[in-house]
Amino acid sequence: MNTDIENLFKDTVLGHPIGLFILFFTEMWERFSFYGMRILLILFLTAPLVSDNPGWDWPREHALALIGTYASLLYLTPIIGGWIADKWTGYRIAVVIGCIIMTLGHAAMALETTWSFYLGLALLVLGTGFFKPNITSIISEMYKTRESKKDGAYTIFYMGVNAGAFFGMMLCGYLAENYGWAYGFGLAGIFMLLGMLQFLLAHKIFGKIGAAPSKKIDVVFHDGEDITDPEVINEEVEVASKLNPFTTFDKVLIALSSIGGLLYLFNDPLEKIGGKSLAPFTVSLPFEWGVISGSNVIVISALVLFLILLIMRISRYIPIVRDRLVAVSIFALFTVFFFAFFEQSLGSMTLFASDYTNRDLVGNTATIFKIVDGLLTTIPLIIITYVIFLIFKKTFKTIGASNIMLAIAFLGLWILVVYRIYDKSFSEELKVDATWFGILNSFFIITLAPIFSKWWESKYNPSAAMKYAIGLVLLGVGFAVLAYGASDIPSGAQTASVSMIFLILAYLFHTMGELCLSPLGLSYLSKLVPARMIGFMFGVWYLAIAVGQKLANTMGGMIDKISAEYSLGTFFLIFAVVPIAVGFISMVLNPVLKKLMHGVR
Structure with missing residues (x-):
């Protein structure tokens, strides 16, 4: 190798x-x-x-x-x-x-x-x-x-x-x-x-x-130094297989929680769209609190079973490892909250761009937008094309067919980009595509990532909990901007003409929040989790994001109900208050989480 x-x-x-x-x-x-x-x-x-x-x-x-x-x-x-x-x-x-x-x-x-x-x-x-x-x-x-x-x-x-x-x-x-x-x-x-x-x-x-x-064990080198030894390998394999193995009960909990979670994921759209249910029953709550649907009973049960599994596995480790895994689990919970709100970008925020944002530009405003949009599109493409040229110089003899496929793809990309610019160039009036706002997240990441990277490398690098807190607060501020922009939209309105600056600012704050939190999650996971449990905890992390994704669109689906009963501004205000509150909880928990991490930064 x-x-x-x-x-x-x-x-x-x-x-x-x-x-x-x-x-x-x-x-x-x-x-x-x-x-x-x-x-x-x-x-x-x-x-x-x-x-x-x-x-x-x-x-x-x-x-x-x-x-x-x-x-x-x-x-x-x-x-x-x-x-x-x-x-x-x-x-x-x-x-x-x-x-x-x-x-x-x-x-x-x-x-x-x-x-x-x-x-x-x-x-x-x-x-x-x-x-x-x-x-x-x-x-x-x-x-x-x-x-x-x-x-x-x-x-x-x-x-x-x-x-x-x-x-x-x-x-x-x-x-x-x-x-x-x-x-x-x-x-x-x-x-x-x-x-x-x-x-x-x-x-x-x-x-x-x-x-x-x-099936062989590869010898691993780190920066040129061979650090493996047969006795060490055998000892590690033995420890990994004997320390905290998955018991039969663990596997049963994994199976039941997985089946329950998947059943809910498929049943939710089936029930709303098709009027059918994979869990056609209800359970009455005590004290006349009403009833709960079979689908919700199943997903709550699946969540409880998974938490039991997680607690049981974590409790079997030595104190330092156990504390670090508790910290990872808390960060995973914050991750659920973050993605439940951040992923409105491809749901309710895209609807806001399509139906409630004034996307018509005229005169000088249209001209400025065309120039900025053209530069945003062509400059990255020129840079990437230069990199392709460097690759072709070194590899055309060895992987020429691959180079040709890459060239065809980029030729097609250039044609589409130039045609799009040309198509929008000859009219004084311009209607910005609703999907255009989605590119702002990628643009802001590319431009702001080096600044945040420098911040993390400086002496002002905040702790993990503070990064999560800052990320959640910035996310909430972005929604607060949208709530202010939508504050004049009357209840139940299906269309409006809010200035696009509010949506642009929201994407800016959301992206800064993402840079504080999203790229760092897996980094902390790799530092805090022992090698023998890394696979399981990566699964937990992906599960946290998956839960956040489902929650995002479930809450986003309430846009019509909340905006009709209250207002669209109230809808986005809810999305502002909750992540800011969770961000402050992360700040409060900072000393506790530092202690649980036992020196890992």
């Missing part, structure tokens, strides 16, 4: 091996297709049947119930996909399988029929399960002998994530809103296919990195 890693580092671009950029572009196209399609969902499902661009005319609550289940499953299937790759396929084959399944999913959605739409969503969930955990695992394996360069590698890779999201939401949204939903869904599939071919045709550059797992 070491030979393949050393070979990768012989040819570098910007100080990193070519293989990293192969993964960069594969991830970029996958995120292009993922975010490009996802931002269309709420608009397509709620668009009127009788319009220039007809959709399915669903109530917002129904659409967000389906999107919530879809988004939640996207964070659950990677747990299974990573396990399959570890045990059987290896990371590279799993990535290809994921790409193929997702390409078929996008193709199915482009047909716009009921059966193909649901089939497409199912395929995207399965494909993401294979793709998401395993492409990052390849990077981890590539840098086994270069631990000091791993942070830089993940930073570059993270730029690929945001570049893909940026262009995907911009171009898929542009085609879908201006030419038809099928064009947006179809474009996502085309770039997913090109990304897969680019990766597949470059496979030989990786050697055995990411190949099917071997």
Whole structure:
């Protein structure tokens, strides 16, 4: 394995091996297709049947119930996909399988029929399960002998994530809103296919990195120093297998809580959209508190069983490990709250952009927007194209076919970007696409990430709990801006013309909150959790995000009810108050969490 890693580092671009950029572009196209399609969902499902661009005319609550289940499953299937790759396929084959399944999913959605739409969503969930955990695992394996360069590698890779999201939401949204939903869904599939071919045709550059797992124990090197010893390996294997194994009762709790959670995820949209239930019963509450549906009984029971499992497993460890795992669990709870509110960006905030924001620009304002929009689009594309040129110079002889696929993809991207700029250039009036606001998160991440990175490296680097607190408070401030902007909208209004500056500021505050919290969660997890429990706790972390995703769209689905009974400003005010309150709780718990972390920063 070491030979393949050393070979990768012989040819570098910007100080990193070519293989990293192969993964960069594969991830970029996958995120292009993922975010490009996802931002269309709420608009397509709620668009009127009788319009220039007809959709399915669903109530917002129904659409967000389906999107919530879809988004939640996207964070659950990677747990299974990573396990399959570890045990059987290896990371590279799993990535290809994921790409193929997702390409078929996008193709199915482009047909716009009921059966193909649901089939497409199912395929995207399965494909993401294979793709998401395993492409990052390849990077981890590539840098086994270069631990000091791993942070830089993940930073570059993270730029690929945001570049893909940026262009995907911009171009898929542009085609879908201006030419038809099928064009947006179809474009996502085309770039997913090109990304897969680019990766597949470059496979030989990786050697055995990411190949099917071997039954042998690999010798591990850290920055050139061999730190393994047969006796140490045997001792670690023995400890890992004997200390705190999963008991039969643990496995029963995992099975029951998983079945209960999945039943709720599928039943929620089925009950709201189809009027049918997988749990057709109710339970009466005491003291005339009313009744609770069978679906809610099941999900509460599943949550209780999972908490019992978590408490039992944590309690078996020695005090220091136990304390750190308690800290991780508290951070996971804060993560649920964060994503439950942050993920309004692709739900209620997209609806706000579409129906309540004044997106019509004229005169000088339209001209300024066109210039800024053109620069935002072309400058990143020029930089990435330059990187491609550097890659081609070094690799065309070895992976020429892969380079050609990459060139075709970027030629197509340039054509679409130039055409979009051209299409919007010749009119004094301009209507900004509702999906355009979705790109702001990626843009702000790319521009602000270096500033936050410097902050974390300085002497003013706050503790973990304070970072969570700052992130949650900033998230709440973003919603407070929206609440103020929507304060004049009367109760029950279906449309309005609020200035777009409120939405732009909300995305700015939300992105700053995300930079305080989201990228750091897995870092703290890896520092606090013992190696023998890392897989289980990664599963807990993904579960926390999945729960947050479902909660986000369940709460977002209340937009019509709350805005009709009170106002849209009240709806967003609720979303401002709760994360700010949770942020202050995190501040209060800071001394306790520091103590529980036992010196880990």
